[in-house]
Amino acid sequence: MKGEGSAKECGKSGTLDSCNFMRQFRDLESRELKQLTAAQFMEVWDHYDDDGNGFIEGTELDSFLREFVSSVNQTDCGPEVVSDVMLLELRECFLEAYDDNQDGKIEIRELAQLLPMEENFLLLFRFDNPLDSSVEFMKLWHQYDADGSGSIEADELKNFLRDLLREAKKSQEVTEDQLIQYTDTMLQVFDSNKDGKLQLSEMAKLLPVKENFLTRQVFKGSTKLTKEDIERVFALYDRDGNGTIENEELRGFLKDLLELVKKDYDTKDLIDFEDTIMKGCDFNRDGKISKKELTMILLALSKQAGED
Template sequence: MSFKLNESNFLRQFRDSDSREISKLSAAQFIQVWEHYDEDGNGYIEGEELDGFLKEFITSVNPDGSINSQVSDKDLAELKESFMEAYDDNKDGKIEIRELAQLLPMEENFLLLFRFDNPLDSSVEFMKIWSQYDTDHSGFLEADELKNFLRDILKGASKSQDVTEDQLIVYTDTMLNVFDSNKDGKLQLSEMAKLLPVKENFLTRQIFKGPSAITKEDIDGVFSLYDRDNSGTIENEELSGFLKDLLSLAKKDYDSTDLTEFEETIMKGCDTNKDGKISRKELTMILMALSEQV
């Protein structure tokens, strides 16, 4: 069996007519490519979407598709294996927008937005950044706040020319276009988490997904992940980061209000000494409850 190329190969328009290499993409063009192949808009290119992208990536080299316009099952499988080995950084079997950015040539400044020191080590860092840029404490990052975030990222990452205000506006609009899932013109917590990913939600590990006994080492590992200042308790942004990770296990889309309500529920049941912090003993209670619910 072989897969026939679509009559219209979307990627072909971006290849240089002479060299057949993909030309440097602008921010708008890169997002065009992303949205074309992420057909269901779930933030990943996966399954049939990924097969379609890979087939068109290969066959777009041909100017008109009149020759070599088919890709065999075997060729596709080999290509997919090599491609995922090279670009699927988190090994989840699908391609995120950051991973696609490694493959396609893009204008330098916009590419830097996908190459800053990422992913973050933990959601504690995420919440510190969130608090820093949510300057009006609305619980959302509006366009101006997101623009300030992008400006600082580019300023820290770029060793070349400064980014113009017009470029920043384009980049902000582009990022909102991609990550603002509910199209309300601002980013909520779960949307920003896709733009600024954390290396791993430790709480998704198998040890918390069933009746197997959680060891003292498991609890120590989680506690040290969130107790960043080694104070002996999880508090402030540490607590917010932990609760964000916990909430994301239950909800795909969530905002600051959801996080606040979730914090009230969790702390009411587990903050036995009512100090607004989580001790090692209280964390043990939460993790044991988590494993029993799965």
């Protein structure tokens, strides 16, 4: 909805009944929210993410909460419907319930938990099924980057979404038109640089990992790194149990390392990072990471974090 400035300003001023943006998505009789299509969900997101920074926060969040609550009424709107005191309580309750990472703002995944959406589209957010580790992520990346271009183009993303929905047993059959709409919508959501494809860090937001283990406090210099910590990390990445971290295991480990220092990254960044890390830590030059080499990396990481 960006670009429709007058409509957007009207929605925030709340001076007319038609100016509550959320009211159009409620049933006229029951006043319940209707099930949103992928396109409608993006309309809601774009309307309230006014600055386009990928979060609904501050005055944007206040505007959404005021209109979300007052949209239940058929005519009432404006700030007087939701007092400042009520808004404060509402914001606290809302963030407690939906702000999963507790950063005080709402991401698109978190908003998707609140609004009723068509089931298949909601499944694409994978709330209950994040990947175990970045090793699995890198395997999927190479599987769907079929042309090896270093990015996931629209057709490759469509294939990924189709397979993702097929894996969801409760999913209904998705038509080709729906799939095209889902692909376009997910590109709108996750293609931060708007180049029509997903780079590595953008795909990582679409397909989250349960936890980047390397962000734990033990690797931030606040506590002593133990042998058990190193064993846990090694087991996390040595998925085949052959005693070395290699190939996609290595890419997964390096992806997690890279995320500690760079928010937006692509495959070239990962290759350059791999070259730097392996030159300094692959002592026997076999292109793999042994447990001893991993220990040196983790100790250096913990020491650097402690100095910072």
